[in-house]
Amino acid sequence: MAEINANNVTLVQLLEDYESLKININHFFLIVVSAIIFFMQAGFALLEAGTVRAKNVTSILTKNISDMLIGGLTFWLCGYGFAFGTGNGVLGLEHFAAIGLEKSGYSFLFFQSTFAATCATIISGAIAERSHFNGYVVFSALITGVIYPIQTHWCWGPGGWLGENGYYDFAGSGVVHLAGATCALVACWIMGPRIGRFTHGKLRDIPANNIPLVATGFFILVFGFLAFNGGSQASMNRPGDGESVAMVFYATLIACCSGGAIVLIAFRLKTGYWKFGPTVNGALTGMVSVCCGCDGFYPWSACLAGAVGGLIYIVIAQLVIKLKIDDPIEAVAVHGGGGAWGLIAGPLLREDGVLSSSASAGTQMLLWNLIGMACIIAWNGLTSFVLFGTLHKLGVLRVNEECELKGLDLFKHDDLAYPEWTPKSLPGRPLSSESDSSTLVQDMGRLVPKDELLFRTRRKVNQNPGAVTVVHGAPANEEAHPPTNRY
Incomplete structure (x- = not known):
């Protein structure tokens, strides 16, 4: 009789463990x-x-x-x-x-x-x-x-x-x-x-x-x-x-x-x-x-x-x-x-x-x-x-123009993700004294070889003659201080 009761207890315990495992x-x-x-x-x-x-x-x-x-x-x-x-x-x-x-x-x-x-x-x-x-x-x-x-x-x-x-x-x-x-x-x-x-x-x-x-x-x-x-x-x-x-x-x-x-x-x-x-x-x-x-x-x-x-x-x-x-x-x-x-x-x-x-x-x-x-x-x-x-x-949805042009990292966070790319580095100019200005220019926010930029520009000119000319990495028919599609 004791053995049967022990088996019953074991079975109940197994069922409880099984339900707990499912949960x-x-x-x-x-x-x-x-x-x-x-x-x-x-x-x-x-x-x-x-x-x-x-x-x-x-x-x-x-x-x-x-x-x-x-x-x-x-x-x-x-x-x-x-x-x-x-x-x-x-x-x-x-x-x-x-x-x-x-x-x-x-x-x-x-x-x-x-x-x-x-x-x-x-x-x-x-x-x-x-x-x-x-x-x-x-x-x-x-x-x-x-x-x-x-x-x-x-x-x-x-x-x-x-x-x-x-x-x-x-x-x-x-x-x-x-x-x-x-x-x-x-x-x-x-x-x-x-x-x-x-x-x-x-x-x-x-x-x-x-x-x-x-x-x-x-x-x-x-x-x-x-x-x-x-x-x-x-x-x-x-x-x-x-x-x-x-x-x-x-x-x-x-x-x-x-x-x-x-x-x-x-x-x-x-x-x-x-x-x-x-x-x-x-x-x-x-x-x-x-x-x-x-x-x-x-x-x-x-x-x-x-x-x-x-x-x-x-x-x-x-x-x-x-x-x-x-x-x-x-x-x-x-x-x-x-x-x-x-x-x-x-x-x-x-x-x-x-x-x-x-x-x-x-x-x-x-x-x-x-x-x-x-x-x-x-x-x-x-x-x-x-x-x-x-x-x-309330004026808290969008930043002002100067902040947007120069970048939110500097104006709102004082923490540049790429410190070597500063707002002073204008498109087409060397980024620092260590930069090789003969080979690298900044274009559309990216550091690219000058030869690559000139190649892409020539291809665009060939496809649409007279539309774009480049001087120092920036289209000559743009403003001296271009909008924010660079840096």
């Missing part, structure tokens, strides 16, 4: 993917630091760090409560500052904090090189603490009115990417373009200052995107969880490849060159495009969604330029175009979507996703207009 596996899964998603901040920082000019690198890095610092605090204090606290269909009303939150909820809090930080970081690159740091801190706090969480509650929160009615967005094509892009578009419009970006109504190219940084940031973002989408499964202890996460990871990778490849080929056909920057953004758009439905995408549907996303990126990027809106990292085209298309592609191409045998369910999902898209754009557009408009009126 811990979920927590571990969320913690690991959250840490990887958090590392996307490094990807954004490197991509943006490589894209802006050398005189603004410290500034953009400081803003990326501030997104983490300010966003982490405000999402903890009020953002998580608004987004995931129990309340009503519009707003969560508990767990502010994590008060009353069970210990079992901390892994999910960490996971959602990384999503909020991602949304805010989308904006930082779009308004790079002219945004005032004082205003940046204010809107970073309000976006992560109030604006983003409220619309998140509608879609993902308990009892959220959109989610309850059929809106479906697995990993945030609309909730994260479209929301961030809408805020970025409004901010760019109110702030205006960088000095010299549009000269006499014509676009002036401002090249990236460091392509290797952009490439490194891109690969980090791809790594983080896999966790961003795959982690949205939010569990790893139910039957089929592993298979679903594997599908999500592979769908994300395929969409990245097809989005980048279609843009690479399109620009080769259009310009005759294999363009690096657009290819990177096309690949990112592909991944954004599958966020909504990647848990139900087969490889062929992920490939199609990513490829269409890449083409949409090209169209939106050109439209933004035609509207004279200056978006240095093309965040609106990548996250806005990809996010909006993702909300449509999910219901269309999922295994249970409109094009499947479950057409009625897919049609219902598509309808509510379109309603959700309109609500996300309206909410973020209106609140951003009020927020950025107020900051503009």
Whole structure:
């Protein structure tokens, strides 16, 4: 009898251990993917630091760090409560500052904090090189603490009115990417373009200052995107969880490849060159495009969604330029175009979507996703207009002209990312007494061999005779003190 009781106790203990193991596996899964998603901040920082000019690198890095610092605090204090606290269909009303939150909820809090930080970081690159740091801190706090969480509650929160009615967005094509892009578009419009970006109504190219940084940031973002989408499964202890996460990871990778490849080929056909920057953004758009439905995408549907996303990126990027809106990292085209298309592609191409045998369910999902898209754009557009408009009126949205011309690193941070590149080093002149002025000149914010600059200029003159002549590394038909597309 004693032996039977001992066996029963052992069996009960095994069952308890098994349940604890299942719970811990979920927590571990969320913690690991959250840490990887958090590392996307490094990807954004490197991509943006490589894209802006050398005189603004410290500034953009400081803003990326501030997104983490300010966003982490405000999402903890009020953002998580608004987004995931129990309340009503519009707003969560508990767990502010994590008060009353069970210990079992901390892994999910960490996971959602990384999503909020991602949304805010989308904006930082779009308004790079002219945004005032004082205003940046204010809107970073309000976006992560109030604006983003409220619309998140509608879609993902308990009892959220959109989610309850059929809106479906697995990993945030609309909730994260479209929301961030809408805020970025409004901010760019109110702030205006960088000095010299549009000269006499014509676009002036401002090249990236460091392509290797952009490439490194891109690969980090791809790594983080896999966790961003795959982690949205939010569990790893139910039957089929592993298979679903594997599908999500592979769908994300395929969409990245097809989005980048279609843009690479399109620009080769259009310009005759294999363009690096657009290819990177096309690949990112592909991944954004599958966020909504990647848990139900087969490889062929992920490939199609990513490829269409890449083409949409090209169209939106050109439209933004035609509207004279200056978006240095093309965040609106990548996250806005990809996010909006993702909300449509999910219901269309999922295994249970409109094009499947479950057409009625897919049609219902598509309808509510379109309603959700309109609500996300309206909410973020209106609140951003009020927020950025107020900051503009207060004079803390954009820096003054002198600061923008000479660089935010010197004026706002007193910390140059490249100390050897000082504002005294005018384009085409030696950067220091140690520089070899016979071989090196500064062009478009980059230190380049003089022979390379002359070769590129001669090629432009051959293509368009009489349009450009160069004297000491600067076009002779420009002003003596050119606008800010150098240094």
